[in-house]
Amino acid sequence: MLYLTWRNVKMEYRIFLDTANIKEIEEALKTGIVTGIATNPNKMAKAGRTYEDVLKDIRSIFDGPVAVEAISTKAEDIINEAQELSSMSENIVIKIPANIEGIKAINKLVPMGVKTNATLIFNPAQALAAGLANSPFISPFIGRVNDIGHDGLTLFKQVREIYDFYDINSKVIAASIKNCSEAINAVLNGADSLALTYKVFNQLFEHPLTEIGIKNFTRDYDSIYK
Numbered sequence: 001m002l003y004l005t006w007r008n009v010k011m012e013y014r015i016f017l018d019t020a021n022i023k024e025i026e027e028a029l030k031t032g033i034v035t036g037i038a039t040n041p042n043k044m045a046k047a048g049r050t051y052e053d054v055l056k057d058i059r060s061i062f063d064g065p066v067a068v069e070a071i072s073t074k075a076e077d078i079i080n081e082a083q084e085l086s087s088m089s090e091n092i093v094i095k096i097p098a099n100i101e102g103i104k105a106i107n108k109l110v111p112m113g114v115k116t117n118a119t120l121i122f123n124p125a126q127a128l129a130a131g132l133a134n135s136p137f138i139s140p141f142i143g144r145v146n147d148i149g150h151d152g153l154t155l156f157k158q159v160r161e162i163y164d165f166y167d168i169n170s171k172v173i174a175a176s177i178k179n180c181s182e183a184i185n186a187v188l189n190g191a192d193s194l195a196l197t198y199k200v201f202n203q204l205f206e207h208p209l210t211e212i213g214i215k216n217f218t219r220d221y222d223s224i225y226k
């Protein structure tokens, strides 16, 4: 069954570039198909800068949605941190782990108008809880599930099935995608959005036969017109 979800998702939420590296963001934005930026504490640490500085850099070249992750672990603290992060800039999405403290926080933050993304989702029950808390976004981690020898796509399909069956409207972001084929399988199975690293994003445009084709076309063109 081919899902129609991408047709219904606002264009601005289709592809989140999964990085805090400003050079990668700059390059990928040139394609015109990146519609959001997603960071997490690993990526911020790799960038070696504070959340504030990374956000400032991103905002100097991009005004779409930027996801940043709260690192507090108690609901009250997550709520305060999320409000602080949201106030740093317009159009911020707050990533919050989908454990019990995270769900409590999401439940309070959503009515305040904070856009949340329930993250670190590894089983369909967490996705159900985040959906019932009305999180605007949720992120099942496909690649990390595959990495431990389980089936990330099955997790993803189960989440989609539950959301469709119960009419849950949270947008499902396929996250922790390790290659282009995982990305396409997620889209074919009802992803609303993709979170793609710079490496996987570039795989969207790569095929050896395209390069061979270009080389051969150029050779044949040159043989007549040069």
Ligand SMILES: O=C[C@H](O)COP(=O)(O)O
Residues within 6 Å of the ligand: 018, 039, 040, 042, 119, 141, 143, 144, 175, 176, 177, 195
């Ligand atoms: O935070 C969300 C990312 O999609 C996680 O991806 P990762 O498994 O490559 O760290």
